[in-house]
Amino acid sequence: MKPRQNEMKVIDLDCFDRxxxxxxxxxxxxxKSDSLHENLFDAFFxxxxxxxxxxxxxFKGRAALxxxxxxxRSIEPQSLPYREQxxxxxxxxxxxxxxxYLVTAADQSIANDVISYLGSFDGxxxxxxxxxxxxxxxxxxxxxxxxxxxxxxxxxxxxxxIWEAASGAVLVGNGVKFENxxxxxxxxxxxxxxxxxxxxxxxxxxxxxxxxxxxxLIFLPxxxxxxxxxxxxxxxxxxxxxxxxxxxxxxxIINDLADLEADxxxxxxxxxxxxxxxxxxxxxxxxxxxxxxxxxxxxxxLDHQFALVVSVYLALTLAYSxxxxxxxLLDVTVIGALFTLRIVMGQVLNGLAFSPWLLSFSAMFFIxxxxxxxxxxxxxxxxxGKDVIEGRGYLPDDWPLTLGYGLASTSASLVIxxxxxxxxxxxxxxxxNPAWLYVAPLGVSIWLxxxxxxxxxxxxxxxxxxxxxxDKTSWFVxxxxxxxxxxxx
Numbered sequence: 001m002k003p004r005q006n007e008m009k010v011i012d013l014d015c016f017d018r019x020x021x022x023x024x025x026x027x028x029x030x031x032k033s034d035s036l037h038e039n040l041f042d043a044f045f046x047x048x049x050x051x052x053x054x055x056x057x058x059f060k061g062r063a064a065l066x067x068x069x070x071x072x073r074s075i076e077p078q079s080l081p082y083r084e085q086x087x088x089x090x091x092x093x094x095x096x097x098x099x100x101y102l103v104t105a106a107d108q109s110i111a112n113d114v115i116s117y118l119g120s121f122d123g124x125x126x127x128x129x130x131x132x133x134x135x136x137x138x139x140x141x142x143x144x145x146x147x148x149x150x151x152x153x154x155x156x157x158x159x160x161x162i163w164e165a166a167s168g169a170v171l172v173g174n175g176v177k178f179e180n181x182x183x184x185x186x187x188x189x190x191x192x193x194x195x196x197x198x199x200x201x202x203x204x205x206x207x208x209x210x211x212x213x214x215x216x217l218i219f220l221p222x223x224x225x226x227x228x229x230x231x232x233x234x235x236x237x238x239x240x241x242x243x244x245x246x247x248x249x250x251x252x253i254i255n256d257l258a259d260l261e262a263d264x265x266x267x268x269x270x271x272x273x274x275x276x277x278x279x280x281x282x283x284x285x286x287x288x289x290x291x292x293x294x295x296x297x298x299x300x301x302l303d304h305q306f307a308l309v310v311s312v313y314l315a316l317t318l319a320y321s322x323x324x325x326x327x328x329l330l331d332v333t334v335i336g337a338l339f340t341l342r343i344v345m346g347q348v349l350n351g352l353a354f355s356p357w358l359l360s361f362s363a364m365f366f367i368x369x370x371x372x373x374x375x376x377x378x379x380x381x382x383x384x385g386k387d388v389i390e391g392r393g394y395l396p397d398d399w400p401l402t403l404g405y406g407l408a409s410t411s412a413s414l415v416i417x418x419x420x421x422x423x424x425x426x427x428x429x430x431x432x433n434p435a436w437l438y439v440a441p442l443g444v445s446i447w448l449x450x451x452x453x454x455x456x457x458x459x460x461x462x463x464x465x466x467x468x469x470x471d472k473t474s475w476f477v478x479x480x481x482x483x484x485x486x487x488x489x
Contacts, residue, residue: 011085011190013093013151016168020151022093023142024086024121026104026114028155029172032081032277035106038260039069041281045258045322047073063107067129070107077110077117079264081277085192086153086172090120101125103142105134136161163187202273206256206284207249214465215245217339217362221346223485224358226430233350240306240349243298244342247314250291253284255321262390305348313341328393329405332374336367357420364413368448369464371406372455378402379458403456410448417441431488439484443477 013022027034043051050072057068090100102124104111111126125141127133133141135158142150142162149167152159155175163169163178164185171179171191182189218241222228256263256274260281263269273279292314299307320334340362347354374394381389382396389396418441421427427434450473454460460467468474 011089011170011192013089013096013098013168013170013190015188015190016151017149018096018098020149020167021099021101021122021146022090022170023101023103023146023150023152023166024090025152025154025159025172026102026106026111026126028174029153030083030086030102030114032083032173033280034282035075035080035104035110036066036069037281038080039066039073039075039110041257041285042075042260043069043072061130061132063127063129063132066105066107066127066132067109070109074113075110076261077113079261080114081264081275083172083192087118087120089153089170089192094120103133103138105132105138134158138162139165142166197278202278203287206253206273206279208252209249210466210469211248211252212241212245213469214339215241215248215342217342218244218346218349220343220358221350221352224355225350225352227350227352236302237346237349239298240302240345243295243302244310244313244345246291246295246298247310250288250295251314251317251321253288253291254318257281257284257288258321265390303349306345309341309345309348313338313345316341326393328398329401331393332367332370332405335370336363336365339363339366357416357424361413361416361420364409364416365444365448368406368409368413369451371402371409372451372460372464375399375402375406375452376455376458376460379456383458403452406452406455410452414441414445414448417444433488436484436488440481443481443484447474447477 024030027036040051043054051069054065054068054072057064093100099122100120102111102115102121104124104126106126108124108126108128111124115121115124125133125145131137139162142152143165151168151170152162152166153170153172154162155171155173157178159175160178160181163171163182164187166187168188169182169190171182171189173192176191179189179191219228219237222230222233222237227233253274256272259269260275263272263275269275274281274284296307296310296314299310316334317338320331320338324334325331340359343358343362344354346352374392377389377392378394378396378399382399386396394402418438421434421437421441427437431437447468451460451464451467454467462470468478
């Protein structure tokens with residue numbers, strides 16, 4: 001589907017001679033991102049071997065690099081984050097009889113793909129492998145191609161020489177800060193109004209701070225091991241929680257960079273900050289590197305075994321983001337393992353013995369929740385007649401499979417919990433009134449039944465864990481289970 005028209009007020013070009021063509025830049029102007037960066041990360045995540053073969057071209061100049069990357073994997077033009085004000089401006093210019101051209105430093109193949117998809121330009125010119133069409137080189141080409149003059153729409157300091165030599169200037173994005181300088185050069189200026197930006201909100205959303213609630217599992221061994229009153233253990237686990245949170249947020253960014261194309265085709269994920277172009281891919285990548293370094297550094301200072309488990313988690317989640325998430329059923333098994341590793345972290349941080357009961361229950365429980373999410377996705381895709389589910393290894397007709405395996409995992413987790421309460425000697429040793437503990441499997445059973453009912457009815461709109469945090473019934477069940485544990489003590 002082509003980009004929607006913007007609801008904001010769009011400038012007009014009536015003050016300029018209608019014989020003057022409108023020249024539009026691509027990166028940062030027509031789109032909110034940089035095609036070179038998108039091309040690079042797309043190749044890194046999806047064609048790493050071919051990317052390695054382009055390394056010799058990196059030393060031949062920027063134009064050669066762009067051409068090599070474009071040959072590895074071409075950018076899908078329909079997935080780019082277009083600036084809707086510019087699209088509307090171009091439509092209006094063409095309606096008024098003005099010629100429009102896309103002239104960009106991006107590779108010629110990318111420029112051709114964009115104008116072919118949009119169908120809104122009279123022509124396109126890009127870099128060609130030897131000439132990087134940027135700044136003064138672009139100006140030279142424009143002056144030779146349009147000797148009668150032109151209107152230029154750009155966004156950066158590199159466009160200053162072009163604006164100052166143009167018959168008219170359209171300042172886009174960050175380019176609006178050069179308005180006075182361009183006017184002083186005697187050039188007529190039009191500016192696109194800046195979109196409202198909420199960088200703090202965007203970064204908090206991108207880092208998935210709300211998802212840190214899942215990391216609270218790291219504290220679970222403190223409660224089950226009855227050392228929650230040990231200040232040193234609580235402090236050490238809190239530091240581990242923060243270190244691990246940084247790493248988890250970094251992996252979310254990696255996941256978003258790897259899934260840009262799929263996210264932009266998704267009904268809701270396309271509004272994520274990186275997918276929508278509110279955070280650039282290079283900024284996301286640099287933030288990711290910083291958080292990984294800080295998180296791993298803190299983990300090493302806390303405990304080497306903890307750092308080892310964190311490293312296993314990181315390797316597994318990277319494998320999931322890059323490949324395993326597209327393998328049906330294996331993907332949910334990995335998710336179950338990732339949640340279980342959170343509990344293992346709390347155990348190794350405090351030198352607690354591993355409980356096969358707890359770890360096996362955790363694996364089955366979280367596999368069930370992961371399958372509930374896949375089930376609702378398959379059901380929705382099937383209900384609207386889709387042939388595939390973007391970014392997943394499932395087909396819409398796989399819903400009976402996700403339902404069967406999901407309910408089986410639910411049953412397995414409940415059986416493990418009941419066997420633990422009935423057969424584990426430490427239950428009677430640690431708790432004065434262990435009979436109260438049987439409220440836990442009852443509460444978990446009720447909650448899981450509700451999750452699967454909502455999933456099958458396609459009413460589960462969020463990740464089950466996120467859903468639970470915003471669901472009053474889930475809080476009630478959680479409070480009931482917590483009260484039972486208190487009574488058992």
